Amino acid sequence: MTAYTGDTMEAWDTRREKIVKILRTNEPVSLDYLCQELRFFDRRLILEDLHHIALTLKKTESKLIMVPPTCLKCGFVFKGLKKPKMPSRCPKCKNERISQPLFQIK
Numbered sequence: 001m002t003a004y005t006g007d008t009m010e011a012w013d014t015r016r017e018k019i020v021k022i023l024r025t026n027e028p029v030s031l032d033y034l035c036q037e038l039r040f041f042d043r044r045l046i047l048e049d050l051h052h053i054a055l056t057l058k059k060t061e062s063k064l065i066m067v068p069p070t071c072l073k074c075g076f077v078f079k080g081l082k083k084p085k086m087p088s089r090c091p092k093c094k095n096e097r098i099s100q101p102l103f104q105i106k
């Protein structure tokens with residue numbers, strides 16, 4: 001038997017707390033900025049964390065605000081995303097240059 005699960009949960013909680021701290025700023029921050037601040041570069045996991053943070057915040061006064069990603073070619077805005085997401089290509093013009101979503105907790 002090991003404490004593997006416990007340790008993992010603890011690391012996860014700490015990272016999530018750090019994200020919440022970083023996002024309680026005046027300006028929305030990008031996914032890359034979060035990665036650098038956390039020194040953690042698995043964007044998929046950070047997006048997963050953000051999703052859980054959003055759900056947790058629903059029970060409080062604060063909420064997670066996401067400035068949606070935008071296609072840098074045709075200006076298509078990825079509105080109505082149910083989960084924090086980093087799209088890889090535009091559904092309209094198939095361009096792969098997409099701006100990063102920005103996040104903030106208010």
Ligand SMILES: [Zn+2]
Nearest residue numbers: 071074090093
């Ligand atoms: Zn486009």
